[in-house]
Amino acid sequence: MANTSSFSSSxxxxxxxxxxxxxxxxxxxxxxxxxIERLFINSxxxxxxxxxxxxALEYLCLADGQHPNHNDLKVNLIITDYSMPGxxxxxxxxxxxxxPTMKEIPVVVVSSENIPTRxxxxxxxxxxxxxxxxxxxxxxTKLRCHIKKPLQGGFAGEDDHA
Amino acid sequence: MDVLNQLQRQYTDFTALLYREGFVDDxxxxxxxxxxxxxxxxxxxxxxxxxxxxxxxxxxxxxxLEQQDVDFKQVDSHVHQLKGSSSSMGAARIKNVCIAFKTxxxxxxxxxxxxxxxxxxxxxTQLKTNxxxxxTLERQIVANGGSIPVMQ
Numbered sequence: 001m002a003n004t005s006s007f008s009s010s011x012x013x014x015x016x017x018x019x020x021x022x023x024x025x026x027x028x029x030x031x032x033x034x035x036i037e038r039l040f041i042n043s044x045x046x047x048x049x050x051x052x053x054x055x056a057l058e059y060l061c062l063a064d065g066q067h068p069n070h071n072d073l074k075v076n077l078i079i080t081d082y083s084m085p086g087x088x089x090x091x092x093x094x095x096x097x098x099x100p101t102m103k104e105i106p107v108v109v110v111s112s113e114n115i116p117t118r119x120x121x122x123x124x125x126x127x128x129x130x131x132x133x134x135x136x137x138x139x140x141t142k143l144r145c146h147i148k149k150p151l152q153g154g155f156a157g158e159d160d161h162a
Numbered sequence: 163m164d165v166l167n168q169l170q171r172q173y174t175d176f177t178a179l180l181y182r183e184g185f186v187d188d189x190x191x192x193x194x195x196x197x198x199x200x201x202x203x204x205x206x207x208x209x210x211x212x213x214x215x216x217x218x219x220x221x222x223x224x225x226x227l228e229q230q231d232v233d234f235k236q237v238d239s240h241v242h243q244l245k246g247s248s249s250s251m252g253a254a255r256i257k258n259v260c261i262a263f264k265t266x267x268x269x270x271x272x273x274x275x276x277x278x279x280x281x282x283x284x285x286x287t288q289l290k291t292n293x294x295x296x297x298t299l300e301r302q303i304v305a306n307g308g309s310i311p312v313m314q
Binding site for chain 2: 030031041042135136
């Protein structure tokens with residue numbers, strides 16, 4: 001259910017004093033996507049969904065063979081499930097943090113299993129937070145506070161690139 | 163007002179039964195808590211999504227199990243999806259069937275898989291009927307000017 005049609009977002013204008021933050025939600029579970037969308041209702045965020053790590057990397061232009069492209073892409077928060085087929089949320093987290101263009105994007109990992117070693121692993125790996133499913137309304141606040149704000153009207157991630 | 167009280171009592175009793183009999187679990191409560199004025203039809207939307215997805219996955223599993231050479235890995239991936247959705251939905255009975263189903267996939271037991279598939283179908287129908295009844299009660303309560311009792 002990758003929503004890659006929203007890949008080509010707004011035309012790249014230099015000045016964007018206010019733009020909707022984009023949240024990328026990665027999960028193979030339809031219901032969880034609906035829950036995440038619900039948590040961002042009444043926020044000004046746009047939620048983009050990807051059904052697995054591979055699709056998420058493609059969206060971020062980090063897949064093998066892709067050229068990293070940060071110019072038009074704006075992602076202010078990534079929420080990923082831990083247990084996914086193919087690539088776990090932890091593996092996705094590592095790929096993101098290893099990328100010079102994407103490593104600044106905050107990543108929150110969610111899981112239905114409360115396993116301390118798993119939580120530690122993700123926090124060590126650079127996750128902002130680890131949340132347990134089922135997500136609740138109170139988690140909406142936690143998630144929103146991790147959103148990386150655009151710097152001085154520019155795009156998130158655009159700061160130190162020519 | 164009598165009618166309303168009756169309806170609300172029916173609702174409370176019916177909900178208690180659904181939990182007691184294991185049709186739904188605490189995750190369903192969490193889904194209900196996500197419904198409010200900004201998302202007034204959330205539970206019905208999630209339920210519709212779930213049942214649609216369940217049907218699709220069941221069809222996929224049936225097809226895969228009909229093959230001469232069953233690809234148990236494929237069946238397993240469908241079961242895994244259903245397990246995830248049913249868990250998030252709070253559809254406890256379906257989730258539990260999926261747990262057994264997964265074991266049969268791992269041991270490549272076709273008969274076991276087919277039995278589980280039948281059970282999933284059965285539980286799907288039961289839950290759909292039950293939730294439709296629940297939603298009908300909710301509508302009737304609201305139509306009678308009342309508010310839906312909050313379960314704990």
